[in-house]
Amino acid sequence: MLERTRTAERYARGFTAALVAVATLLLAANAGPARADTPRPEPQTVANSR
Numbered sequence: 936m937l938e939r940t941r942t943a944e945r946y947a948r949g950f951t952a953a954l955v956a957v958a959t960l961l962l963a964a965n966a967g968p969a970r971a972d973t974p975r976p977e978p979q980t981v982a983n984s985r
């Protein structure tokens with residue numbers, strides 16, 4: 936038969952689970968794809984019209 940756990944123990948487990956959840960969400964939010972460098976525009980040549 937299961938014995939009752941103390942209230943403080945339940946709160947400690949809940950608090951620990953909440954901390955793990957927040958840490959996981961923060962890591963997942965920062966693990967997105969890296970941004971690509973913006974390509975530099977190449978110098979455009981002007982055609983001489985005579």
